[in-house]
Amino acid sequence: MLVLVTRPESAAHQTAARLEAMGHAALVDPMLRIVPTGAALPQGRFDAVAFTSVNGVKALAAHRDFARLSALPAFAVGPRTAREALEAGFAAVTDCDGDAAALAGRLAADLPAGARVLHPAGEERAADLGALLEGPGVCVTLAVVYAALPANGLSAAARAALGGGTIGAALHFSPRTVKTLLACANAAKLDGALRGMRHLCLSAQVAAVLGACPSVEIADAPNEDALLALL
Incomplete structure (x- = not known):
């Protein structure tokens, strides 16, 4: 599965390495610097x-x-x-x-x-x-x-993957990364594609930012191990 990781560097690449060890592919596009x-x-x-x-x-x-x-x-x-x-x-x-x-x-x-x-x-x-x-x-x-400075927009790779419907899930670690991702997707006219994905959230507070997205899951505990267990 291709999983979108939007947390800041260098944590994003550490998460990507864990995903790849689990047999998934990771698309890293940090929403905060x-x-x-x-x-x-x-x-x-x-x-x-x-x-x-x-x-x-x-x-x-x-x-x-x-x-x-x-x-x-x-x-x-x-x-x-x-x-x-x-x-x-x-x-x-x-x-x-x-x-x-x-x-x-x-x-x-x-x-x-x-x-x-x-x-x-x-x-x-x-x-x-x-x-x-x-x-x-x-x-x-x-x-x-x-x-934490917000990204100006989605990367070319993220736009292509969202537009092509190839992302299976997105990992969400903070309310602010979700807010920035939603804003960037809306600016790229890809908010519909984004909302149609699985959204895996670290906590209920993070999930609340996603509003009415139909597929939102919350980790059993607020840590990365529990979040990755949702995959």
Whole structure:
């Protein structure tokens, strides 16, 4: 089966490699481009770092002030983000194996009230980690370390495959990639072809953006393993 992958680089090619190992073909057309903001990190002492995405890890690891934070315990939303944090140089990484709510729950359980957590993330976020931790009294300080810029349009390969009806399914990891894909397909007058495909979604929040698409499936857990299990 030909599967459309629209998540940003380099995660898109990692997903493509997994698809090919499963016997599928992958068409990679990233709908978002990740760029570091270069913004200064908040000052002061932190008790931990919390990551809700691989992109947050990558951007922080490339930041000029990374060294002063790498000794802190890191909490990661899922296994891929946890692996990236270990590779970046964090010695103590906790894989929360879920979504932002699971991450917040683990932070609340492991840290005392009044603890200060740095959250390196993008300009747009699917969940408000700070709001989730207001009750337990854990203070989350946001650092916008990257921006996700939308694609201007579909690639020539994606237009051809959509127009020819050769894509069997699309994998969707975030609401914003779905929104960008829908806009690009509409601009190319291929929205009908797009809506007629199978759409495999990481979560109900991602699926909601697809609206009335007739074939939408949601992974049993918000991770790539569960998403690929839908194929």
